[in-house]
Amino acid sequence: QMREDLWSRAPAESKASLSTVIAGQDNTFIVHTRDAEDNPRTSAITGYMGSTPAVPLSFSYLGGGNYTATINPVSAGDFPMHVLVNGGAPYRLVRVSVPCASAICQ
Incomplete structure (x- = not known):
């Protein structure tokens, strides 16, 4: 059984x-x-933001189970992020607020 702490977290x-x-x-x-x-x-991990259209996360392995993740959302809103290990079902969903700071999403 996998623990659900697969998502970004700071020290407890x-x-x-x-x-x-x-x-x-x-x-x-x-x-x-x-x-x-x-x-x-x-x-290997992959991920995406569940907006329309969906926006992929890109990951770079840092070592020790840590990854740098980067995302560039194209629209403002409140969307879930999904992280998958080895292409499987999402282990944890995180909902993030996406305000717009660019003319791209106006």
Whole structure:
């Protein structure tokens, strides 16, 4: 059984997490991945924002189960983000607010 902490999270004591990305520009954040025994995962991950059209996340492996993720949303709104390991079903959904800071989404 996989734990659901596959999504971006800060140390437990801070309780910080991703809640907003800006449409019309690159947004970069860190994704931490762990297996059921709390070991770092090194599996291929993919992801997307469930907007219309869907916007893919791009990932670069940093080591130790950590990835840099980048997304450039094309429209403002409130959308779920999906992260998949080895092409499987999303392990966790995170809803993020996407304000518009560019003429691209007006």
